[in-house]
Amino acid sequence: MSKGVLVDLTKCIGCGSCYVACKLYNENKWSDKAPVNGKAAKLADENWTVVKEYNISRDNCNALRFVKKQCFHCEHPSCASACFTSALRKTEEGVIVYRSNLCVGCRYCMVACPFEIPKFEWGKAFPVVTKCMMCYFRVINNEKPSCVSVCPTQVMQYGDRDELLVEAKLRIDSNSAYIKHIYGENEAGGTNWLYLSDVPFAQLGFKTDISDKPAAAYTSRYMSLTPILGAAWGLVLTGIYFINKYRKKNAAEKQMKANDSEGGNNA
Amino acid sequence: MSEREEREIDGSRRSFLKKTLGTCLTVGAATAATGCSDGNVSGGEGWLPEQYNIPGNYPVQVRGRIPIDRGNPSITRDDRKCILCGQCAEVCEKSEAVLFNYELPLKDDIPCIHCGQCTLWCPTAAITERDEKESVLHALENENLHVVVQTAPSTRVGLGEEFGLTIGINVESRQVAALKALGFDSVLDTNFAADLTIMEEANELVKRVVGQIKAPLPQFTSCCPGWVKFCEYFYPDLLENLSSAKSPMQMQGALIKTYYAKERNLDPQKIVSVAIMPCTAKKFEAARHEFNSSAYITGYENIRDVDYVLTTRELARLIKIKNIDFNNLPSASYDPLMSEYSGAGAIFGVTGGVMEAAVRTGYYMLTEQRPPDALFNLTPVRGLQGVKEAVLQIPNVGELRVAVVTGMANSREVLKRVRNGDAPWHFIEFMACYGGCISGGGQPRSALPPSDAVRAARINSLYTADEKSVKRLSHENDEILEMYKIYLGEPGGELAHKLLHTHYIDRSMHLTAKKALA
Numbered sequence: 001m002s003k004g005v006l007v008d009l010t011k012c013i014g015c016g017s018c019y020v021a022c023k024l025y026n027e028n029k030w031s032d033k034a035p036v037n038g039k040a041a042k043l044a045d046e047n048w049t050v051v052k053e054y055n056i057s058r059d060n061c062n063a064l065r066f067v068k069k070q071c072f073h074c075e076h077p078s079c080a081s082a083c084f085t086s087a088l089r090k091t092e093e094g095v096i097v098y099r100s101n102l103c104v105g106c107r108y109c110m111v112a113c114p115f116e117i118p119k120f121e122w123g124k125a126f127p128v129v130t131k132c133m134m135c136y137f138r139v140i141n142n143e144k145p146s147c148v149s150v151c152p153t154q155v156m157q158y159g160d161r162d163e164l165l166v167e168a169k170l171r172i173d174s175n176s177a178y179i180k181h182i183y184g185e186n187e188a189g190g191t192n193w194l195y196l197s198d199v200p201f202a203q204l205g206f207k208t209d210i211s212d213k214p215a216a217a218y219t220s221r222y223m224s225l226t227p228i229l230g231a232a233w234g235l236v237l238t239g240i241y242f243i244n245k246y247r248k249k250n251a252a253e254k255q256m257k258a259n260d261s262e263g264g265n266n267a
Numbered sequence: 268m269s270e271r272e273e274r275e276i277d278g279s280r281r282s283f284l285k286k287t288l289g290t291c292l293t294v295g296a297a298t299a300a301t302g303c304s305d306g307n308v309s310g311g312e313g314w315l316p317e318q319y320n321i322p323g324n325y326p327v328q329v330r331g332r333i334p335i336d337r338g339n340p341s342i343t344r345d346d347r348k349c350i351l352c353g354q355c356a357e358v359c360e361k362s363e364a365v366l367f368n369y370e371l372p373l374k375d376d377i378p379c380i381h382c383g384q385c386t387l388w389c390p391t392a393a394i395t396e397r398d399e400k401e402s403v404l405h406a407l408e409n410e411n412l413h414v415v416v417q418t419a420p421s422t423r424v425g426l427g428e429e430f431g432l433t434i435g436i437n438v439e440s441r442q443v444a445a446l447k448a449l450g451f452d453s454v455l456d457t458n459f460a461a462d463l464t465i466m467e468e469a470n471e472l473v474k475r476v477v478g479q480i481k482a483p484l485p486q487f488t489s490c491c492p493g494w495v496k497f498c499e500y501f502y503p504d505l506l507e508n509l510s511s512a513k514s515p516m517q518m519q520g521a522l523i524k525t526y527y528a529k530e531r532n533l534d535p536q537k538i539v540s541v542a543i544m545p546c547t548a549k550k551f552e553a554a555r556h557e558f559n560s561s562a563y564i565t566g567y568e569n570i571r572d573v574d575y576v577l578t579t580r581e582l583a584r585l586i587k588i589k590n591i592d593f594n595n596l597p598s599a600s601y602d603p604l605m606s607e608y609s610g611a612g613a614i615f616g617v618t619g620g621v622m623e624a625a626v627r628t629g630y631y632m633l634t635e636q637r638p639p640d641a642l643f644n645l646t647p648v649r650g651l652q653g654v655k656e657a658v659l660q661i662p663n664v665g666e667l668r669v670a671v672v673t674g675m676a677n678s679r680e681v682l683k684r685v686r687n688g689d690a691p692w693h694f695i696e697f698m699a700c701y702g703g704c705i706s707g708g709g710q711p712r713s714a715l716p717p718s719d720a721v722r723a724a725r726i727n728s729l730y731t732a733d734e735k736s737v738k739r740l741s742h743e744n745d746e747i748l749e750m751y752k753i754y755l756g757e758p759g760g761e762l763a764h765k766l767l768h769t770h771y772i773d774r775s776m777h778l779t780a781k782k783a784l785a
Contacts, residue, residue, distance in 0.1 A: 010372040017331035020349045027313035030347050038337055062375040099306035133310035142322040149319040150351050152331025198372060
C-alpha cells in the first residue's frame with residue numbers, strides 16, 4: 001500500500017516550518033544561493049523542499065498563496081526506471097529512495113523526472129544526486145514525514161494514498177472554492193503527493209502539460225527487451241569470435257601444410 | 268632468463284588484473300542492477316524536537332511557528348536559528364489572538380500586529396526586531412544632521428537589565444547620559460508627549476461624554492500601535508470608537524520637526540528623528556504613510572515625523588558596540604523644551620497607566636477641581652489582570668465607568684460587548700502586550716518566557732516614579748502649557764488636530780476574521 005501526503009494549499013500560511021524541519025531532520029546546509037522561501041524559492045541540492053510565494057490577482061483583488069515543493073514520489077517513477085544501478089528505487093511504502101553508494105553520477109534521473117526534482121551536488125568533489133526521501137526512516141517507524149508533523153495549520157495530511165484520494169474528492173465536492181482537480185491523481189501516472197488548490201494550478205507553477213501515462217510506459221515494451229538483446233548480442237559476438245579464431249587457426253594450418261609440401265618439393 | 272619466459276610472466280600479470288577487475292565490475296553491476304545490494308538510503312541524519320517524534324496520527328499540540336512576511340517592518344527571522352519549538356505560535360495565538368484568529372485561505376496579507384511578543388518568547392532569538400541601528404549610527408556620523416532622540420516611558424525601567432542591573436531599576440539619567448555619549452544632538456522625553464496625549468485624549472473624552480463631538484462611546488485609547496492595527500484588522504466597525512489622538516511617539520515626532528525646529532531655529536529637513544521604544548510595533552507605526560504631519564505643516568514633502576525607531580535591545584547593543592561603560596556613567600538630564608513630564612506621563616508604560624493618567628486630567632477638565640487622592644492610586648486599574656474595571660464618581664457629571672485590557676486575547680470579550688451595544692464603559696484602555704509597554708516586544712529578554720515577576724518589578728518602578736513626581740497631573744506640565752500658549756492653541760484646536768490627531772484604516776479586507784470570535 002502506497003503512503004502519500006495530501007497537500008491542501010488553501011491552508012498554507014507560508015510560515016516555512018516544513019522546510020526548517022526538512023533541514024533539521026536531514027542535516028542539509030542552508031544555502032545563500034538558493035532561497036527556501038519567497039518568490040525566488042527553488043529546489044536545490046541542499047533544498048529538498050521549499051515554499052514558493054505567489055501573488056495571484058483574481059476578481060480584482062490579490063491573493064497571497066504559498067506552494068510547498070518537493071519530490072512528488074510517483075507511483076511509476078521515471079527516475080527509478082532510468083537508473084541503471086538501482087540507486088533510485090521505489091519502496092513498498094511508495095517512497096522513492098536514493099542510495100548514494102550505488103550511484104554512478106550519470107544524472108539520467110534528472111533528465112527522466114517530469115517534475116525536474118532530482119538535483120546534483122555540482123559544488124562538491126564527490127557529488128551525489130539529492131531529493132526528498134519523504135523521511136523514509138520516519139515512515140518505516142510509523143511516524144509522519146518531518147514536514148507533515150510540524151505544520152501548524154495541517155496543510156498536509158499523511159496516510160494511504162487511496163484514502164487520501166477519497167478525502168481529497170470529498171473536500172473538492174463539498175467546497176466550491178476548490179479547483180476541480182487533484183494534482184497528482186493522474187499526472188505522470190499518479191503521484192503519492194496530491195495537491196488541492198483554490199487557484200488554477202498553472203498559476204502556481206505546477207506543470208500542467210504532464211501526460212497521465214508514466215514516461216516509462218511509452219518505452220517499456222521495447223526497453224524491456226534490452227537484457228535479452230544484450231545477452232543475445234553477447235552470444236553473437238562470442239560466436240563470431242570463435243568462428244574467427246577457428247578460421248584463423250585453419251588458415252594457419254593450411255599455410256603450414258602448404259609450406260611443408262613446398263619444402264618437400266624443393267627437397 | 269630467456270626472452271620467452273619474460274613474456275609469459277608479463278602476460279600472466281596483465282591477464283590476472285584483467286580478470287580480477289572484470290569479475291568485480293560484472294558482479295557489482297549485476298548486484299546493483301538486480302537490487303541485491305542494499306546500501307544506505309540518504310537522509311535522516313539530523314533530528315527534530317521530541318514533540319514531533321511520535322508514531323501514528325496523534326496530534327502535536329505545540330508545533331510549527333508563525334509566518335513572517337519578508338517585508339515586515341518590525342520583525343524578522345533567521346531560519347538557521349529556528350528549532351520549531353512552537354513558542355512564537357503559542358504566544359501569537361493564545362496571548363495576542365492573531366494567529367489562527369482568521370480563516371484560511373489567506374487573502375493578500377500575512378496578518379501581524381507587530382507586537383513582537385514572539386521576539387521575547389523565541390528561545391534562540393531567531394526572531395528579532397528589524398535592526399536599524401546601522402542607519403542611526405550612519406546619521407550620527409553625519410555632521411550636517413541634527414539627530415534628535417526621544418525615549419519612551421518604559422525603556423528606562425528595562426535598559427538596566429541589559430547591563431546586569433536589578434530587574435526593574437529606573438536608569439533614566441544614565442540612559443540620557445548614554446544617548447549623549449552616543450552623539451545624539453538632543454535627548455527628549457516621550458513622557459512629555461504622554462502628558463500631551465492626555466491633554467488631547469482627555470479633552471476628546473470629555474467632549475464625547477458631554478456630547479460636544481459626535482463620536483460613539485466608549486472611547487478607546489490609541490497609543491498602542493499593536494492594538495490599533497488589531498482593531499483595524501478585526502473590528503473595523505469600531506474604528507470610530509478609537510480616540511483620534513496620536514500615540515505619544517508620533518505626537519513628539521510631529522512636534523520635533525515643527526515646534527522644536529521652529530523654537531531651535533533648525534531646518535526640519537536636517538533633523539533626524541529617532542525614537543527609543545520598548546516596542547517593535549512602533550517601527551511599523553513610524554512607517555505608516557499618514558504619519559508625516561510635519562511634512563504637511565512645513566511643506567517639505569519627503570520628511571517623516573519619526574525616521575527611525577530603535578528597541579530597548581537595539582539601544583543596549585549600540586551602547587555595547589560603542590564600548591560605553593553604562594554602569595559608571597554620570598547622570599545627565601533631558602534637554603529642555605519637550606522633556607518635562609508629570610507622574611501621569613511616567614505611568615504610560617504600565618497597563619492601566621494611560622487610563623489612570625487620563626481620568627486624573629479628565630476629572631479636572633470636567634469639574635475644574637483637583638482630583639481626589641483615590642485617583643492618584645487608582646488600584647482597580649493597577650495590576651496584571653487581563654481585564655480591569657473601575658467606576659468613578661464625578662461631581663455634577665455622574666459615573667465614569669472605565670475598563671483596562673492588556674493582551675489582545677483578553678480584548679475579545681470586551682469588544683464583543685461593545686459591538687453588541689451592551690458595554691457599560693465610557694473609556695477603555697487597550698495595550699497589546701500583556702502588562703503594558705514595560706513588557707513590550709522590544710524590551711530586554713530577562714526571563715523566558717517573560718515572567719510576571721519581571722513585569723511586576725518594572726511596573727512598580729514606574730509607579731514609584733509617579734509617586735516621587737512633584738507634579739502628577741498632565742495638565743500641570745509647564746512645558747506643555749507653554750507650547751499650547753505659543754504654538755498649538757487649544758487642546759483639540761485646529762493646529763493641534765493637524766499635528767496631534769490621526770485617522771485609521773479599515774484593514775478587514777486583508778483577512779477573514781473568524782466568525783466565532785465576533
